[in-house]
Amino acid sequence: MTIRISPLSPVLGAEIEGLDITRPLAGPALETLEQALAEHQVLVIPAAGLEVEQHLALARQFGTLETHTFFPNLGPGYEEVSVLDSVGGTRADSWHADETFLPRPLKATFLHARILPASGGDTCWTSMSAAYAGLSAPMQRYLEGMTALHDCAKTVEAGLQWGAATLSQYITALGQNLRREQPVVITHPRTGRRALFVNPTYTRHIVGVPPEESAAVLQYLYAHQTQVRFMYRHRWRAGDLVIWDNLHTQHHAVFDYPGQRRCMYRVSVLGDRPLA
Numbered sequence: 001m002t003i004r005i006s007p008l009s010p011v012l013g014a015e016i017e018g019l020d021i022t023r024p025l026a027g028p029a030l031e032t033l034e035q036a037l038a039e040h041q042v043l044v045i046p047a048a049g050l051e052v053e054q055h056l057a058l059a060r061q062f063g064t065l066e067t068h069t070f071f072p073n074l075g076p077g078y079e080e081v082s083v084l085d086s087v088g089g090t091r092a093d094s095w096h097a098d099e100t101f102l103p104r105p106l107k108a109t110f111l112h113a114r115i116l117p118a119s120g121g122d123t124c125w126t127s128m129s130a131a132y133a134g135l136s137a138p139m140q141r142y143l144e145g146m147t148a149l150h151d152c153a154k155t156v157e158a159g160l161q162w163g164a165a166t167l168s169q170y171i172t173a174l175g176q177n178l179r180r181e182q183p184v185v186i187t188h189p190r191t192g193r194r195a196l197f198v199n200p201t202y203t204r205h206i207v208g209v210p211p212e213e214s215a216a217v218l219q220y221l222y223a224h225q226t227q228v229r230f231m232y233r234h235r236w237r238a239g240d241l242v243i244w245d246n247l248h249t250q251h252h253a254v255f256d257y258p259g260q261r262r263c264m265y266r267v268s269v270l271g272d273r274p275l276a
Contacts, residue, residue, distance in 0.1 A: 002018045003016065003017070003018045003019050003029065003032050003033075004016070004017040004018050005036050005040070007040065008042075008044065008232055008234075009231070009232040011127050011130045011229070011230055011231070011232065012040055012041040012042050012125060012126075012127040012130065012230075012231075012232050012249065013040060013041070013042040013043075013044070013125065013232035013234070014036060014039075014040035014042070014043055014044070015043075015044045015045075015046075016033070016036065016043050016044065016045045017046070019033065019045065021045060021047060021050065021054065021058050021241070022049070022050065022051075022054045023054075024057065024061065025058075025061060030061055033243075034062070034190075035190075037108065037243060037244075037245055038188065038190040038191050038245070039191070041125070041127055041129075041244060041245045041248055041249050042125045042232055042234070042242065042243070042244045042245070042249060043242065043243045043244070044234065044240060044241075044242050045240070045241045045242075045243070046237070046239060046240060046241075047112065047239050047240065047241040048238060048239025049239070050112055050239065050241060052074065052078060052081060052265065055081070055110060055112055055241070055265060055267055056078075056080060056081065056267060058110065059080075059108075059110045059267040059268070059269055062107075062108050062269045063107065063108075063269040063270060063271075063272065064269065064270045065080040065267060065268070065269060065270070066080065066099075066106060066268045066269065066270050067079045067080055068082045068099075068266075068268070069099060069102075069152065069178065070152075071083070071084065071090060071266070072085075072088065072090065074265075080267055080268075081265050081266070081267055082265070082266040082267070082268075083263065083264075083265060083266075084111075084262075084263065084264040084265075084266055085115075085261070085262075085263040085264075086255075086257070086260075086261055086262045086263070087261050087263070091253060091255050091262070092201070092253055093252070093253065093254065093255035094200065094201050094252060095126070095199060095200055095201065095222070095226055095250050095251070095252045096199045096200070096201030096202060096250060096251070096252075097128075097197075097199050097202075097246050097247070097249065097250050097251070098246050098268065099152070099202075100150045100180075100182060100197070100199060100202045100203070101150040101151055101152045101178050101179050101180050101202055102178075102180065102270075102271075103180060103274050104270045104271040104272070104273065104274055105182070105246065105247060105271050105275060106246040106247075106268045106269060106270060106271060107245065107246060107247055107269055107270065107271040107272065108243060108244065108245060108246060108268065108269045109243070109244055109246050109266060109267070109268045109269075110241060110242075110243050110266070110267045110268070110269075111123075111241070111242050111243075111244075111264050111265070111266050112239075112240070112241045112264060112265045112266075113236045113237070113238060113239060113240045113241075113242075113264055114263045114264060114265055115261050115262065115263035116236050116237075116238055116262060117257035117260035117261065117262050118257075118260060119257065119260075120254065120256040120257035120260070121236060121253070121254065121255075121256070121257045121260075121262045122233055122234060122235050122236065122254050122256075123233075123234050123236070123242070123251055123252065123253045123254065124231055124232070124233045124234075124251065124252045124254065125231065125232050125233075125234070125244060125249045125250070125251045125252075126225055126226055126227075126230045126231045126232075126249060126250050126251075126252075127195075127230050127231075127248070127249055128195040128196045128197065128225060128247075128248050128249055128250060129188065129191075129193040129194065129195040129248050130229075130230045131195075131196050131221075131224060131225035131227075131230050132185065132193075132194045132195050132196045133193075133194075134224070134227075134229075134230065135196075135224065140185075140194075143184050143185050143196075144185060146183070146184040146185070146206055146207070146208070146209075147181045147182060147183055147184060147206070147207045147208075148181065148182060148183075148184050148197075148198050148203050148204070148205065148206045148207060148218075149179060149180075149181055149203070149204045149205055149207060150179060150180050150181075150182055150202040150203050150204070151178070151179040151202060151204045152176065152178035152179065152202065153176070153178070153179070154201065154202055154203075154204060155201060155202070179204075181207055182197055182275050183197060183275055184196065184197060184198055184206065185197065186247060186248075186275055188247075188248055189272075193248070195247070195248040196221060196225055197247070197275070198218060198221055198222075199222075199250050200218075200222050203218060205218070206218065225250065226250075226252075246268070247271065247275075
């Protein structure tokens, strides 16, 4: 088997061809895929005939699977398969990394395109390691050793502001106390590359600095890390499987297809250890 890896942008993203993901990967093939994920951060694999069991089996080779905190799933026996269906309102039109409030944030996500709109519905990724490398040396030194609070309730708070959530839902979310302090800068265990680890969806504030300073620094980082030069935008094809490094990228599923349907199956792998 000859595995071909074709970069999709200068910074991140690569298409993988010649890899049979419908059966367990042999040691060398799995190592090649893991190395490609570490290097390119987002991998696109044509997988039109991929079955749910094969989707799960592939993800399990990367680690322990997660049952999502709030997304619907396929039901008994398939709790690890989240169903992101726009008909049910399951979409996230904002920049984020998934569930960064967890003690062991997700290290990888496997997203399979099941139903696509006739146009639109692209997903953008931005490299947090490229964004960190693009910071000035003084800013890198300033951020070193800092932590930030990540809070699941922040998403419900945003929904409350837009009329998409109720006060009781917000109170419930606060009571769940799904929050965690995480480093502002993390290191990739395989490549050693440094990366920013703050996002506008879940990060509340930087710990230990005045609120005004925290807000100003975070707003700067959010604008900096979503520059086009750090991005790859994927136009989905039916059956595409995209694997991404959730710790060292952020993504934005663009909601520009009102009145059409977009349905994806999502399986994610928990990180190996707490970040902090």
